[in-house]
Amino acid sequence: MNPIALTWVLVGKDLKIEYRSRQAYLTTVFFALLILVIFNFAFDPGSPATREAAPGILWVALLFPGIIRLNRSFQVEMEEGTLYGLILSPADRGVLFLGKFLANWFLLIVVDLLVLLAFVIVYNFSFSVQLLWIALLIVLSALGFSAVGTLLGAMVSTIRTREVMLPVLLFPIILPIILPAVNGTQEILLAQEIQSLGRSVELLVAFDVIYLAAGFVLFDYVVAD
């Protein structure tokens, strides 16, 4: 089987698992919505201050459910010992990484776009073409997030305290992705004119490439046993 077809088999497997156990996936989405609502109560609802903080709130609501998503990605592999099956299979380790990464990326984007939709409604922003730019920032940051997250997720999957270890390891590392994403979102939603959005997108793309390459190379050492 050629590597590309093999990657798609792996992606298909993960998507099928999530489709059949929709419960867990929907809980993640629900959790994200909860964050949006809680922040709206933590600040004065509908006040200008809340509006100012809205881009930051959106990214908190995108990042924390992302952690749950990544934890689950390897949890399902551990439960039935399928990870060992995958490692023992003749598939290349790089293909394993790409399969897990692509599935995580796709599943994250779907959650994130649903959160964005809810965010626009709850925080009273208008539906305009500019939202497509935020969607682009989301897609790009989800890429780096899942690249590093897939690598670290595989690493912590054997640790007893993995639920808390993953964010502790992941958040400091992916801070360079969070910064341009939040700044870009701020500019799109709040600024009078757009100046440095292009720069944010450039930085995101550059960091994504680095993280993806690092994940691809280092994954080999993480799962080789």
Added chain:
Amino acid sequence: MIPLYFLMVLALYGAFLYAPTEREMGEVQRIFYFHVGAAWNCFLAFFGVFLGGVGYLITRKQSWDHLAASCTEVGVVFTTIVLVTGPIWARPIWNTWWPWGDPRVMTTMVLWLIYVAYLMLRSSLPEGETKYKYCAVFGIIGFLDVPIVWFSIRWWRTIHPVVITSSGAELEPEMIHALFVAVIAMTVLCVTLVMLRMAMRLNSSMAEEVTDAVQRV
């Protein structure tokens, strides 16, 4: 050990007695000598973590892991020194404990978070090859992340004083001497601490081997 004591006393003398009081900032500026000395050693120590990680993944020899682990511990201590001395100076001078917009402050903070996370990962994994491998991988990513964090924060504006520029240092000669001695003293301290921790790790793994051998008999 003796040269280290000598150097530390010399560095203290240089910073507190030899160097003149800065005209604008006053006495608080004297913290600068140890702040800079510690900051440089953070990078040195974390480079050691990176080196240890790469060395371990290539050779699979435990001594490389000893190096990485010891460098992380010492590096975190030095980063903590930087993060404690920085605000003490910044409060009277910049009128803020923590300037969020500054790339150096932010990068140092992220560095601290990354390597404290490394220590947490270490302590939550059971002893063995898997642990060394995972720590090596995380140490490598952490170090690669440093320049990326830096660039990401750079396009926020910076207020950190750039003391040493390409045109030379803008300091009194006595200040440069004091800084020089402080940096050397801190570097020797850093290397000594790393070596002590490595020796300790080596001894404890040897002790374990002996215990195992005795139990088998």
